[in-house]
Amino acid sequence: MRTTVRLLGHPLHAMLVVIPLGLLPVSFLFDLIGLGAGPSWFAVTFWMLFVGWVVALGAAVFGLIDWLGIESGTRAKRIGLWHGGLNVLMAGLFLVSWLVRLPAPSHPAAVAIVFSAIGTGLLFVTGWLGGELVDRMGVGVYPDASPNAPSSIGIARKPAIPR
Helix, strand or coil: CCCCCEECCEEHHHHHHHHHHHHHHHHHHHHHHHHHHCHHHHHHHHHHHHHHHHHHHHHHHHHHHHHHCCCCCCHHHHHHHHHHHHHHHHHHHHHHHHHHHCCCCCCCCHHHHHHHHHHHHHHHHHHHHHHHHHHHCCCCCCCCCCCCCCCCCCCCCCCCCCC
16 A cells, blocks of 8 residues: 655655654653653653654654555555554653653653653554555555565656565
């Protein structure tokens, strides 16, 4: 199944998810470092959470559009529903963590760090589900994908060399 929203031939959802997949768990790591190293780490975490969450919202919009294009009654549709639903929960956990920090970003309450920890664990599950969709079920992959497929950039497209 080819995704509907693309930029220069590549799925926009896949381009965006790498930002929250990097920032959100690293923000939790910075929380752990901040417990011993001081408040400046928590201040950085605050902004990592903000940027990661905002970009996750954008990725969710394009992920929903892609999910709507998956054929009904398929395993991919079911896995996509779990992937999206759990990502909404995960994003909510990180949002709560960020909101709890608002009064004092450099001195978060323990509950903020707990929400980030749970969100990080859930993020690994949802990331695996996303990998399952792409790597096992081929969602978002061109039907003629191969090691010799032509570039996705360009006006004239030649068919891929058969495998």
